[in-house]
Amino acid sequence: MQLMHSYKRYIFLIKLINILADGKKHSISFLQKRFKINKNQxxxxxxxxxxxGLKLYSINKKFYYLFDKIQLLNKKKF
Known part of the structure; x- marks a missing residue:
């Protein structure tokens, strides 16, 4: 059970990084609606x-973005 929980957290983290990786500012409310989780999560x-070690910036803790655009590897592209 613990392994599955860790796996789901890892997948969620990758999805969040993927969204933030476009270099655009994303509001906390957008992220809450997108992932159906609360602000504390x-x-x-x-x-x-x-x-x-990723350079993540926030604007008044209401908007988040990664300073440098990054592209995550996607096995579907290979």
Whole structure:
């Protein structure tokens, strides 16, 4: 059970990074609606993204974006 929970968190984190990776500003309310989670949960993932060394910026903790655009590998493209 713990492994499945960790896997789901990992997949969610990848999806969140993928959205933030476009270099555009995304509001906390957009992220809440998109993922159907609350602000505290988003904040915990934001902390994880920071800990990974990605340059994530916030504007008054209402908008988030990655400073540098990144492109995640997608096995469907290979």
């Amino acid at each position: 988003i904040d915990s993932y934001i902390k994880i993204i920071h800990s990974l």
